[in-house]
Amino acid sequence: MANPLRSEVVRLYKNLLYLGREYPKGGDYFRDRLRAAFTKNKSVQDPEQIKAMIARGEYVARELEALYYLRKYRAMKKRYYEDSKE
């Protein structure tokens, strides 16, 4: 892997690993799939391809944040706010 991109990939991996700890199906489930996904693409050399994959990884990170927020929002709304229109 190209040197500057390597640190980006590692940073992305650590970030996703941290985010995945709260995954509803379990941090282990997420971590196993994360490792599988990263090792599958281990041999890719083309910097453009790597950048595209990093972008996809960052997209997944944003999706996770949105998932966590929605879960929390819906739980709070259900607990504290009477739904007048069932």
Added chain:
Amino acid sequence: MSGRVLVGVKRVIDYAVKIRVKPDNTGVVTDGVKHSMNPFCEIAVEEAVKLKEKKLVKEVVAVSCGPQQSQETIRTALAMGADRGIHVEVSGNDYETLGPLQVSKIMAALAKKEDAQIIILGKQAIDDDCNQTGQMTAALLDWPQGTFASEVTLDGDKIKVVREIDGGLETIKINTPAVLTADLRLNTPRYATLPNIMKAKKKKIANVKPADLGVNLTSKLEVLRVEDPPQRQAGMKVETVEDLVGKLKESGKV
């Protein structure tokens, strides 16, 4: 207005955890249970950080009262964008009996000490559901309060607050300094990502004891008993409408 915002954050049992009552009915099980920042406190921190990003306030200070672990909650607030933290050390029996009255006395003392213009708190904590700390703090400081805020706009030296109330929305204009409590729809809190948490490690958390602030922590409340809510009774199936009416009459509901 370039002032200082004090944000109170509380360490509570995570919202997704299934709560279990202790066998002796004195409280809930907290050992080894996942804790995190109260969701309404997250919204409060987000609002304070937003105000700073809009350059309407100068500094955001995160405050938490509790044992050593409360520092983790302050770290999350720092990762979300607070500038520095204050950990008011309360542990042991004092922590068991710590309630809105004691916390509001601490917040009031800190507000004076730190010369804060705005205090933002979550509207209530998901563990005790008191919904009192913001109101009590405002009363102790004799400051106006904008509670259940779903929209906050700074307008010169006044604050316009849209409040979520039973009938709908109420818009009020209050003077500063003021106390605000955050409701669910005030904003969407940002996630404290790993890079932000790393950066936040450089930010300072000051350690303060309640005695230093001249606050007496004795509580006038005593928890007598904590129980599970009653189990749902099994339902009954009836064959006809007449049966239904008969059963309702029997149980005295009709």
